[in-house]
Amino acid sequence: MNNSPIDKLPASGESIFATMSRMALEHNAINLSQGFPDFECPEKLKELVDHYIKKGFNQYAPMPGVPRLREEIQEKTLRMYGSHYNADSEITVTAGATQALYTAITAITSPGDECIVFEPAYDSYMPAIQLSGGVIKPLKLNSGDFSLPWDEIRNTITEKTRFLLLNTPQNPGGSVITEDDRKQFEELAGKNPGLIFICDDVYENILFDGRVHYTFTQSEILKPRSIVISSFGKSYHTTGWKMGYILAPEYLTKLIRKIHQFLVFSVNTPIQHAFADFLKDDAHTRELSSFYQRKRDLFNSLVSGSKFKLRPAEGTYFQLLDYSAISGENDRKFAERLTKEYGVAVIPLSPFYGDEHQTGMIRVCFAKRDEVLTAAAEKLCMV
Numbered sequence: 001m002n003n004s005p006i007d008k009l010p011a012s013g014e015s016i017f018a019t020m021s022r023m024a025l026e027h028n029a030i031n032l033s034q035g036f037p038d039f040e041c042p043e044k045l046k047e048l049v050d051h052y053i054k055k056g057f058n059q060y061a062p063m064p065g066v067p068r069l070r071e072e073i074q075e076k077t078l079r080m081y082g083s084h085y086n087a088d089s090e091i092t093v094t095a096g097a098t099q100a101l102y103t104a105i106t107a108i109t110s111p112g113d114e115c116i117v118f119e120p121a122y123d124s125y126m127p128a129i130q131l132s133g134g135v136i137k138p139l140k141l142n143s144g145d146f147s148l149p150w151d152e153i154r155n156t157i158t159e160k161t162r163f164l165l166l167n168t169p170q171n172p173g174g175s176v177i178t179e180d181d182r183k184q185f186e187e188l189a190g191k192n193p194g195l196i197f198i199c200d201d202v203y204e205n206i207l208f209d210g211r212v213h214y215t216f217t218q219s220e221i222l223k224p225r226s227i228v229i230s231s232f233g234k235s236y237h238t239t240g241w242k243m244g245y246i247l248a249p250e251y252l253t254k255l256i257r258k259i260h261q262f263l264v265f266s267v268n269t270p271i272q273h274a275f276a277d278f279l280k281d282d283a284h285t286r287e288l289s290s291f292y293q294r295k296r297d298l299f300n301s302l303v304s305g306s307k308f309k310l311r312p313a314e315g316t317y318f319q320l321l322d323y324s325a326i327s328g329e330n331d332r333k334f335a336e337r338l339t340k341e342y343g344v345a346v347i348p349l350s351p352f353y354g355d356e357h358q359t360g361m362i363r364v365c366f367a368k369r370d371e372v373l374t375a376a377a378e379k380l381c382m383v
């Protein structure tokens with residue numbers, strides 16, 4: 001009798017990020033694949049972590065997060081968006097957005113619940129839904145500008161729909177929702193009283209050309225049924241510290257914390273104290289959009305002489321490049337060839353689609369030092 005454990009995620013193999021980063025190493029290629037900065041986080045933040053470790057803040061934090069960090073998140077959310085969340089009952093500190101997403105999805109999804117996810121989609125959404133027995137309802141964002149497919153959204157919602165997961169600014173599409181989109185979500189909420197929104201807002205501080213982040217926290221209609229997820233990794237150049245948080249009304253936070261306590265119980269104590277101090281000053285996040293816009297513009301102007309076509313990203317630190325004028329290859333093959341033959345590692349777009357949809361595009365991460373972007377663009381101009 002075969003008594004082996006079954007594979008709960010048979011469709012999941014090595015992630016494309018691991019594959020491309022490994023290939024980058026093997027071929028000594030410039031790595032624009034995985035989404036992390038290759039420059040340092042603020043010196044002050046490092047000093048604060050060091051300070052709290054040396055001062056002995058090295059034991060378990062309270063389950064929902066260090067109280068003074070939750071209070072600072074409360075204040076920051078009020079300053080940035082004018083939205084009030086109660087630090088005791090509506091804010092939970094997590095080990096990055098990935099844990100926040102998994103926890104939130106697990107907390108509200110039961111077998112048979114329908115869950116709407118937009119593609120191209122960040123890779124952690126679907127496995128979390130599957131493990132809870134949810135039924136994934138993938139909707140492709142509009143081709144070209146990766147805007148929301150409103151007719152399909154309205155046609156897909158049924159009384160079985162548990163949640164709709166929205167990521168804005170969107171990775172990898174680089175699109176950002178508009179005020180009109182948020183109004184349409186309000187209408188949708190009015191017509192579907194049981195519908196919950198999970199908002200993956202990890203790039204909330206990286207928007208370009210004067211765009212603003214239309215967060216659901218600012219809507220009286222959407223806020224009471226939204227779980228909003230943020231990541232310190234993306235906003236403070238600290239992806240390796242894995243620290244984020246969830247804003248959600250009390251009835252949802254109660255469900256979320258039940259899962260959170262058994263998944264991690266609590267997260268890194270000295271880093272929570274460091275962020276509690278660092279969050280008092282908004283200077284870093286206020287500058288983030290212009291910091292990354294300059295990098296986007298530098299990279300895009302350098303590749304403008306190449307055969308790649310592009311539509312400048314509206315937000316995030318990713319830029320899509322259309323290679324259809326260069327090759328008709330599928331995107332995995334093209335990305336592999338780019339790494340091996342031209343020395344630039346990028347991410348193909350098809351792994352962000354359940355059906356490996358081909359768009360003729362690849363994704364590059366421009367959260368890199370200027371000299372790295374310049375060297376990579378030079379190589380891309382030779383393709």
Ligand SMILES: Cc1ncc(COP(=O)(O)O)c(C=O)c1O
Nearest residue numbers: 035096097098122171202231233
């Ligand atoms: C859209 C999106 N959501 C969530 C995450 C995960 O964030 P964290 O590193 O805080 O877990 C990422 C990281 O790349 C992302 O791009």
